[in-house]
Structures are given as structure tokens and as C-alpha cells.
Amino acid sequence: MPAMADTLTSLVGMDLTELQAAVTACGGKPFQAKQLAQWLYAKRELNFDAMTNLSKDLRAKLAENFALLTSRVIAGEESGEGTTKLGIRLHDGMVIETVLMREDERVTACISTQAGCAMGCRFCASGQLGLKRHLTAGEILEQFLHLSELMRTQDATPDWLTNVVVMGMGEPLHNFDNLLKALTILNAEWGFHFGARRVTVSTVGLPQRIRDLAEQGFQFNLAISLHGVDDASRSALIPTNAGLEKILAAAKYYFEQTRREVTFEYTLVGGKNDDAESAHKLADLVKDFPRANVNLIPMNPVEGSGLETPATESVNTFAEILRNAGVNVHVRRRRGRRVQAACGQLRLKLEAVSG
Numbered sequence: 001m002p003a004m005a006d007t008l009t010s011l012v013g014m015d016l017t018e019l020q021a022a023v024t025a026c027g028g029k030p031f032q033a034k035q036l037a038q039w040l041y042a043k044r045e046l047n048f049d050a051m052t053n054l055s056k057d058l059r060a061k062l063a064e065n066f067a068l069l070t071s072r073v074i075a076g077e078e079s080g081e082g083t084t085k086l087g088i089r090l091h092d093g094m095v096i097e098t099v100l101m102r103e104d105e106r107v108t109a110c111i112s113t114q115a116g117c118a119m120g121c122r123f124c125a126s127g128q129l130g131l132k133r134h135l136t137a138g139e140i141l142e143q144f145l146h147l148s149e150l151m152r153t154q155d156a157t158p159d160w161l162t163n164v165v166v167m168g169m170g171e172p173l174h175n176f177d178n179l180l181k182a183l184t185i186l187n188a189e190w191g192f193h194f195g196a197r198r199v200t201v202s203t204v205g206l207p208q209r210i211r212d213l214a215e216q217g218f219q220f221n222l223a224i225s226l227h228g229v230d231d232a233s234r235s236a237l238i239p240t241n242a243g244l245e246k247i248l249a250a251a252k253y254y255f256e257q258t259r260r261e262v263t264f265e266y267t268l269v270g271g272k273n274d275d276a277e278s279a280h281k282l283a284d285l286v287k288d289f290p291r292a293n294v295n296l297i298p299m300n301p302v303e304g305s306g307l308e309t310p311a312t313e314s315v316n317t318f319a320e321i322l323r324n325a326g327v328n329v330h331v332r333r334r335r336g337r338r339v340q341a342a343c344g345q346l347r348l349k350l351e352a353v354s355g
């Protein structure tokens, strides 16, 4: 049974310096911080007793003073399409969702960075909740440990994640410092050692934060949600729209600094932004962008949003117009609808069972 406590500080989310302080406070030697990091992150071990290269005494002291997890899985739901959604309850009762998607050799985790979200996108269930709070770096990383446990029970190959998308509940760049710390530990050789190029950070477009991320020296992929072709149509769906011009300039800067392709996400909403004129305007906006990629996401039904899913015909026409303009376009399959795990649908329906 993994160690889990509401009141103890968790070791998960600590960087090497912090782990060193924890280890030495418990009577260990500074070099043992790396051994502990390996158990926590590379081996994803949730039992102090299994950390056999640490002395019994050190393990006991660590267990006495620190938790391994501060959150726990309260529900799991499978769609039968290779998608599993976990409801995770945080120490203060907040519930977030984490999604695992298997598709052939690709296993992708979709993780949350906030409980709720402040951006208020009209097509998004998380946006309707408002922001409850930011997740700590530890709470962001604990999602990987819960997924690791899930994958162990699945007994399938690959037996670990191949990709990570930071696309769950919350606006990642709004929780910038905690996100950065979590991704640093995810990527670090002493941490999870997960390649930055296999991680995609998805943002609604906070221009200054995109620039800040570009300057951190990482090679994360960036996905920017556009959803509108001018500020009027964009603001109708994203009330916190920072302005297309600024967002596109920040996206170019990200590409220049990191040489990583930027993907533009465009949620197609029936009768709102799925017409041919919008498709031509979108092509104009992105066609000069270095290696422009557009993901079209037919809107999934969200109760109470008053917005409609687009007709298949308009999705196809929209994609065709972009393709003809030389834009690299993908239409995202509606995976996970049955568990309401599709983009914009991570919703605290589990609040009811969390008490």
C-alpha cells in the first residue's frame, strides 16, 4: 500500500536539492538524494520498504516525516477505445482528472495542472467551473505515479508512457512556476528522464508566458488553441483572449528559440466558426508560419454550453480548404467521448463521489 497522507509533505515534486535536504534531515548522506530520486521518479516506486539501497533506518525516518503521495485515485473509467480516465482526489478534497490513451505503440498521458480553470472557454467543461486552485509541482507529478500503477495492472506493452500532453484540466501557463518545476523533474536525467520532445504543452495563448517558456532551454512541443480567426470570433469563445496578433508573435518567438514546431488547435463549433470563410481566414493566418500545423477538433458536446457540434460535412470542407492552401492539417478523432475524457470535457463530475 503506497504511503499517502494529508498532512505530511510529499517527497514527490522535490528537486535534487530539496531531496538532499530531506535525506540529510533524516540522517542520510547527501549522495543518497540521487538514489531516492531514482526510486521516486525513474522506478516510480511507491513503497519505502522496496528502496533497498537506502538503510532501514533512513527509510523509516523518511516514512515518518514524509509522504510519497498526497492524492489518491477515487475512480477509474474505461471507454473501451484504449482510453482510461482517472479521477484523482487531492489532499483538500479537490478532484482532478488524468487520462491515459493507448493507440498501437503510442501511450499518451493527458495531465491536469489546475483544479478548474480561470480562462472560461465557453466550449469547455473545466472553464465553466472557474479556477479552484493551482496544482503544486508534486500534485502534477503524482498523476504520473497513479498512471504508472494503472499501467502495471494493465500488463500491456508499451509498459510506460511514450508521450505526455499537458492538456487536461487548467491552463498550464497560468500555473507557470509549478508547471516548469514539474516538467524539469519529468525531463531530468535524475528525474523521470522523459524526453522533452515527447511532451506537448497546450495553452490557450498567454503571450508573455509562451515567451518565458521559450527561454527555459527546453524542447517541449507547444500547442496553441486558436478557435477563432479574428479577435471578435475568438473572444466570443475565449473571453480571456489575449489578442491573436500578440499570440502569433509569441508563437513565432517560441519556434525561433526552440526550433520546435508549433501546433495550432482549432475547435470547430457548429454554426460559429466552422464556415468556409473562417477556413480561408485561418489558412491566411497560419500559412506563412514556419511548418504550420493545424489540429481541427470537432467540438464534443458539453452540457449547458449552448454550443453545437459541427456537421461532418463542414468539418471535411474546412479541412479541405486548409489542405488546398498548403497547411498541414489533422482532424482529431473523437476518442474517449464515452468517458467524457475528450478535450474540453475534463469535468468534475466526480465531485459527487468525492464527498
Ligand code: SF4
Residues within 6 Å of the ligand: 117, 118, 119, 120, 121, 124, 125, 126, 127, 128, 168, 169, 170, 171, 203, 204, 344
Ligand atoms: S479549454 Fe483549457 S484553457 Fe480553456 S477553460 Fe478549458 S481548460 Fe481552461
